[in-house]
Amino acid sequence: MFCFQCEQTAMCSGCTGHAGVCGKTADTAKLQDELTGALIGLARSVDGNANRPTASTDEAMLAGLFTTITNVNFNNQTVQDMIDRILAEKRKLVPDCTTCGSPCSRNDDYDMNKVWNADADIRSLKSLILFGLRGMSAYAYHAMVLGYSDREVNDFFYRALFAVGYDYEMKDLLPLVLETGEANLKCMALLDKANTETYGTPVPTTVPLTVEKGPFIVITGHDLHDLKLLLEQTKGKGIHIYTHGEMLPAHAYPELKKYPHLKGNFGTAWQNQQKEFANIPAPILFTTNCLMPPKASYQDRVFTTEVVSFPNVQHIGEDKDFTPVIEKALELGGYKEDQPFTGINGGHEVTTGFGHGTVLSVADKVVAAVKAGQISHFFLVGGCDGAKPGRNYYTDFVKQTPKDSIILTLACGKYRFNDLDLGTVAGLPRIMDMGQCNDAYSAIQVAVALAQAFGCGVNELPLSFVLSWYEQKAVCILLTLLHLGIKNILLGPSLPAFISPNVLNYLVEHYKIAPISTPEADLKKLLAK
Template identity: 50%
Template sequence: MFCEQCEQTASGQGCHQWGACGKSPEVNGVHDLLIYCLRGLAPVALGAHKLGISTHNIDVFTCEAMFATMTNVNFDQKRLNDYVRRAIAYREQLKLQIQQATGVAQTWSDISCYQPNFDDSLAEQGQDITLKFISQSGTNVDIFSLKLTVLYGLKGVASYAFHAQELGQEDERVYKFCYEALANLDNQDLSLDHWVNLALKVGEINLLTMELLDAGHTSTYGHPVPTLVDLHAKAGKAILVSGHDIPQLEAILKQTVGTSITVYTHGELLPAHGYPRLKQTYPHLYGHYGTAWQNQTKEFAKFPGAIIITTNCLMPPHANYEDKLFSIGPVGYPGLNYLNAGVDGSIDFAPAIRKALELPEFREDEVTNVPRQVTTGFARNAILSVADQIITAVKAGQIRHFFLIGGCDGAKPDRNYYTELVEKVPNDCIILTLACGKFRFFDKDLGDIGGIPRLLDVGQCNDAYSAIQIALALANAFEVDVNELPLSMILSWYEQKAVAILLTLLYLGIKDIRLGPTLPAFISPNVFKLLSQKYNLQPITKPDADLAACLAPESYALQ
């Protein structure tokens, strides 16, 4: 196998024997085959677009299928094989519609005519395609590096588009670009500059997609407000919901009304507690249980009730909790309870609810009498509502610097860098955080500056749009470029949504980003040098050294 799409690749160079995420070479092979089939579908879909043929169902499918190939999402070969079949069926359906519309038989490239042999190993066919894809790069490692950057960033865009369309937020430009980028991966004649620009275009389209997702969340559930969230359980039956999918969390809440079941969030769903309409409507949405995705094998085993995982990141489940774990959407694992959507797209969570009622509950003697709480909900409206107070504090020297410290968490011990960094940030600095990287330090009491908490949880990785808007609004308020703000971005990455977000930041021209804990294996030395020269993108080093560099007086116009 060949896979280097996530941060935890073997030896920082790529997984070749078995995936660090737990996927087998066979699953990786079908992932690659599915992407190849989507690349072949893309030119046909673009041809249909030109003729005004509706491709909406195929657009949504394409995003879901790409989502399924992301790290820690789908390990189930049977379901992946079905994605491949559907991709081919959709492609041939569109070809027929195009021929009927034009009255002419079209000539399609080899990739758009590819037919997998479903009687043979799809994994082996995918492995052969991967070798072909690698060999096509020839000696130009930098173009191959950028092709992978585009592909992995595109997977992140697809995941955000998948979530946005669940909330009724779609834009044809997103779907069209996905097809254009997929189709370009087969092009051998594009220059290095073209691939750099295409990677930045991924960032531009990702910004649009995150804006759609933000609009879906805020129009449906209201703008997040600072909210105290309990970190301890209460007695009674329980369901734990993990992942990122807030509409599916609401569906679970609707179906558990009146059941005496308490619903807890896990992982990236912590910020759901900040949405006022969600919390007000469903009082049995109680608290948050556990931390980041890589700890789920221990945390899921201890949780007494049923567990539903809505999106990445799924760890290969252990036998001691597998029977009470359910997955939905693109998430899958062999033998895992899967709740399929009906014709109308809705999911019946009755099997998970029955399981929760059958399982043990949190007992009174297990419930701590010492409350633990964290605050979430510091999205852009909450922070910008006190913008005048923030500006005054900066001008008065009470707030010296802002740090955005967040991103993906992971299992590697060198991620302790982020905990140490937060602990060493001076008391006159504000820390914005988001995504599951915050679980390294989310429960630390860092105090406040003039009533403004020093640690502000902006939300999920899906809420990176909110963090960007905060930075842009502050720059506008101070009448400076965003790069002149006393703001440092120190990011952790793990999977492909983080790649898309990084490309968005670069598209916006944001400089001096520090990235870790290691650099992407798919970024060649020359490509990283190019990004370093243009954007001063740099790897993290040591907390003390990075803090000193970020706080240097000459670094920012307001200091």
């Protein structure tokens, strides 16, 4: 196998051999490459075809890309089923292709080894595009589930997939890398609209970390639609619902807050799940990434849905009947007494809900505080968390930020510090959780609004980006920031293995992107600008 799409990739170069660091086997990796090749074949069948993609084509394409994101699917059978689904969609677009007497090969599936063995710079740029598409597909998929789609965004998926399988040169691929970031901005805006129009505008909400006595279910991932369905199906059954990981921001949405049995948040970031799930007397529902291979001690309590799949784990299908999860919760019974838990820094509660709707509603107060010298700096510290040593950097960084600064955060990287009590500045909390990884859109909206208020560019604001990355959603967000021309981003804990030296030099030269060093040195550099 060969895979280097995530931050924990072996030796910072690529996972080879029988299994990846994430637990994905070589067989699964091979099938995911075949799935990607089939998706490129689907994109080829769309190119120049009078038969346009249907809603069924789009859904299959997004689900197929979503399936290849790190820590989503470890099940060979369901990956093969997805390949078959993609091939069936291609046959609808080019129904006579298999019987053609003069095969042109233009609709053939693609051999991903051609990318992995390509020139280092070509491989690097195609990887940036492909991994960006994978991350973006999750956002487009969540929006689609809520009934929202964008023809322009979906068409870009096909065009960019086609490019991954085409013999383009660097000069052709570089603009497409930035265009992927532009498409992701539209995609995040679409999901923001879908979420807020469906569930309301998030409001600041304090979420307890204590699990109350009695039956409960832990739901993890990102899919708010699945949470809403679970809340509906558990009404009046005496079962409490606790979010985990990236599902935490759900507590801030008015249409989800109204369910009294949505009680609090359990656990921390995704990479701690094997330890945190080991002994809880409750089932866990996985709605998206990040799934780690469940240990035998709790495998019978894990349920998956949507594109998430793992061998020998019960899957909830398209009917979304969560009865097996509910029955397991009642069977296990939960804790006999309330169980107080804490965040990694000992805090007993966390706060979320500072999306752009909330922050921009007090924009005049923020601007006045900056002009009055009450707020000295803004730091966006967030992104994907992970298990690799060195991620304590983000906790230490936040602890050392000036007392008159504000930390904007999002995604699961916030679990490194979101239970810290850093107090307030100018009447505002110093830590503002803006939501899930896709809520980078909120951070962008706030940055643009502040720049307009001060009559300057975003790069001239007292605003610094200190990002952590793990998987492909972080890649598409980074590409969006680059598309917007944002410079001086600090990225860690290590740089992506798929970035070649020449491509890295390009990013450094044009965007001043740099790896993190130490909190002390980085703070000194950022505050000096």
